[in-house]
Amino acid sequence: MDRLDAMRAFVTVVAEGSFTRAAERLAMSPQLVSKYVSQLEKHLGVRLLNRTTRRIHLTEAGTAYHQRAQQVLVEIDDMEHQLGDLQTQARGLLRISAPVSFAIRHLAPLLSDFQQAHPAVGIDLQLNDRKVDIVEEGFDIALRIGHLKSSSLIAKRVAPVRLVLSASPAYLKRHGTPQRPEDLGSHRFLRYSYMEQESGESVLRWLPGRGQHHDGDMVSNNGDILVEAAIAGAGIALQPTFIAGAAIKAGRLKVLLPEHEPKPMSLYAVYAHRQLLASKVRCFVDFLEGYFGDPPYWDRFE
Template structure:
């Protein structure tokens, strides 16, 4: 017995209430549809349909089986669709939203390499540090470095983003080097205040967790601004390593409290829920995962 064809025949008969109509839609004869359904009933050992000369309707067993069969066929169709998409060449417009600093420092080179792989794809990139709504903004993918709130959107983690606690040598020479998280309460702090934790800094060490409510002198939604202020001696900053890295290497910033760490943030790709993720979106996200995980390995 062709179980899959029998399932499709049975579902179509229930949906249309007629063997003849099911046959017309499936391009099979009425007798073929009847045989497929009969074979299914014989295989299961139960009757599924109440039949008259003009109408067919499911009995209790048939209704229960119909509901399960719908799910099975939907999953098969989704699998077929996914495989077909794997063979498709991505084309058209891909709209991406990303944070300003990450976009200019990290995403730009990656995007150029992605474009080389898929020349038929056009990319519109919008950089913004505002928390945009991906759906209202019409974006296919929104990249965020954050600790995410629960949402109806789908979020895929791409890579962890480590952070550094740092200040300029001149600031530390004038104000002293903090040895313990509690010492930060007497320092000028430069903070990114747009996370779920607000302005609070959470630092973890061998002696446990420490929550610091900074007496900040600068609060910004762009970490490059905080880095530049720290380099100028304006205070202690907690910023992502991909932004602080060059200044730390050059010595214009120094890491402090190295026995403590701030929990890493993460780079997420966010997109609206959909039964079939567009191949251009899936390929772009897979590319970013491979690219940035390899860079941090």
């Protein structure tokens, strides 16, 4: 048994969630992948995976071995890449998870510039507003928005994320401009359904007199929809300036109660290991630093 091949087969099965998909990724037969994992279990003297007809589950021993095996394979790949390239050029496929609205509006130029600087790196960008499990789902790095909480992951702050209340001039002409937070109780509010999870505070607590449901409110899990609804005059939205900033600068939205803004959040780059970090991940994290400016270019509307 080639122990490294067996280790790579095991790690790939865990990442892909099945022997068949792992075999496709490794360009070998499912039978050979299964043989490698079985030989590895026999060599270690423990069961690493519990197999059912629908999915696989890591055993306690498998979980511990998986974490160390990933580190070993990353270190070996990185060492080989560095020895093969005296300039330690980043290479390989970089799997990134990012929030939907932020990625659509701001990531394409960054990724293009990054690949021009590191042409040997491929990009697999997956957009999702939920917090993915980086290790279990096989991502190298995730961009997350919120307040930093304790975690076993490494997080690097990339940019501040400012939240502003805004509404269209037409809406404010019809319904009046709130002068204090208490005035918001009579207005239609366009609510982002993930806001409490991301901001670490309840927006409803921040808005006096509002219950969980209010006639005329709109709720969505996408901030772009809510900003476009605000532009159309549907109500007042509390959204990050990386979405609303362009409309504010163009005069299609007006910032309300700026002295009562919630505590700013941040955009973080989150990854699994500080040590044994692959060159592609290290280069991408370094590339992010300062890219969006200070303050970020989307905040330059005042």
